[in-house]
Amino acid sequence: MSTYVPPTTTAAATTTTTAASTGEGRSVDYTCGDCNAAVSLKRGEPIRCRSCGHRVLYKQRTNRMVQFEAR
Numbered sequence: 001m002s003t004y005v006p007p008t009t010t011a012a013a014t015t016t017t018t019a020a021s022t023g024e025g026r027s028v029d030y031t032c033g034d035c036n037a038a039v040s041l042k043r044g045e046p047i048r049c050r051s052c053g054h055r056v057l058y059k060q061r062t063n064r065m066v067q068f069e070a071r
């Protein structure tokens with residue numbers, strides 16, 4: 001009984017890992033090459049700045065997805 005792991009904890013961890021590896025539903029941050037605006041696009045969306053319509057976007061390096069459990 002004491003070794004039983006609640007299913008919610010396992011399910012949450014699995015879902016997070018899967019989502020991160022597949023990149024599904026996750027947006028990528030770009031920087032417009034013309035007006036330097038931050039543009040976040042999801043998969044399949046056309047590469048285009050929403051502010052000025054410029055089509056050259058630079059991919060940003062993001063560490064936002066990295067999380068640590070403070071314990």
Ligand SMILES: [Zn+2]
Nearest residue numbers: 032035049052
């Ligand atoms: Zn722009």
